[in-house]
Amino acid sequence: MESKFTEAYQKAPDEGYETDCSKVSEMLDLVIDGEATSEEEKFFNTHLEECVSCFESHQKQKLLKGIISGHLKRVIVPESLALSIRAKIQETL
Numbered sequence: 001m002e003s004k005f006t007e008a009y010q011k012a013p014d015e016g017y018e019t020d021c022s023k024v025s026e027m028l029d030l031v032i033d034g035e036a037t038s039e040e041e042k043f044f045n046t047h048l049e050e051c052v053s054c055f056e057s058h059q060k061q062k063l064l065k066g067i068i069s070g071h072l073k074r075v076i077v078p079e080s081l082a083l084s085i086r087a088k089i090q091e092t093l
């Protein structure tokens, strides 16, 4: 029982140690800007499927970038929705 606990504990991401999550967060900007290689993007997308926290930060970043650069206009989003999304993002940041 004890060894199981230790094992789980050691798997927790250490600061400074490069985990999938930290790789993904480094890739975030590249992927959003469309500058990631297809390999990076594949790794990124695979990770998002199994990691909720990275998925959420990706969604947040994407929305933020979209709002900032006006990309949301390409998608049909009512102004009121864009505003409420922006408010939500500011709440959670």
Ligand SMILES: [Zn+2]
Residues within 6 Å of the ligand: 020, 021, 022, 024, 047, 051, 052, 053, 054, 055
């Ligand atoms: Zn992650």
